[in-house]
Amino acid sequence: MDWTPVVRFSERSAPTRQAILEAARARFAKDGYEKATIRAIAADAGVSAAMVVRYFGSKADLFALTTQAGFAELDLAHVPREEIGRRFARAALEPWERGDNEAMAALHRAAMTHGEAADAVQRLIDRQVLPALRAVFPDDPDIETKAGLVHGQGLGVIVGRYLLRLEPLASMGFEDLVAAVGDSVQRYLVP
Structure with missing residues (x-):
């Protein structure tokens, strides 16, 4: 973006x-x-x-x-509804998996103790995550809450796997991770 x-x-x-x-x-x-x-x-x-x-x-x-994420370019409009969760999870986690997210890592570390950095994370939700999901679910009155839950799920994985390197999360195969996180995201979006 x-x-x-x-x-x-x-x-x-x-x-x-x-x-x-x-x-x-x-x-x-x-x-x-x-x-x-x-x-x-x-x-x-x-x-x-x-x-x-x-x-x-x-x-x-x-x-x-x-530290902007890649959700602005994420087009889920033509993705079958049952695949949205996994597609979203892959888009969120691939940059972390490649290791080219140093600025995002700094943002997430700083967000724990600095209000300005936490505000930047909130802007990621408001300006990137929410619009990407709203484009697919335009009539969902709860999409803001769902976007927050989806982002919270992703934050937990990012902190656990990529920042703290907690086991067994840190050594989990990437495809297994995408499937697990994607399925959780799917449940938030399409109950």
């Missing part, structure tokens, strides 16, 4: 904004939310700290943008 600023910037600034985002992803992954600074991100991107603030606002806003 691309970040669209409230203020419209020219296309000339796109490379600078992209450099800042890439520097922020790397810095948050390396240092975590607490230790990363706007100044360090700016230095990594080769711009001034004022430029980072101008384009992205606060550290919390930049952090949220660097």
Whole structure:
């Protein structure tokens, strides 16, 4: 999902904004939310700290943008209803399984102790998980609650398997994990 600023910037600034985002992803992954600074991100991107603030606002806003999940691109409209849970689980867990989710790991660790990071996780639900599910279940009056339950299920697995490496979850085969989590997600969505 691309970040669209409230203020419209020219296309000339796109490379600078992209450099800042890439520097922020790397810095948050390396240092975590607490230790990363706007100044360090700016230095990594080769711009001034004022430029980072101008384009992205606060550290919390930049952090949220660097940790967006892939649900914005998840199209479940043509997936048979009985397969939605597993498809959703696969989309949520594959980036973690590949190990290319360092910024997301930093977000989830920080969310346990920092309100701004917890707000960023909430925005993931509101801006990505909920719309992906609402597109498939547009008439479901309980879809917000169900999206929260689905995300809670995923958070438990992410923390247990990928952050804390709890056994036997950590050594479970990925296909078995997708099936188990997907079936739970399915029960939330289609009771």
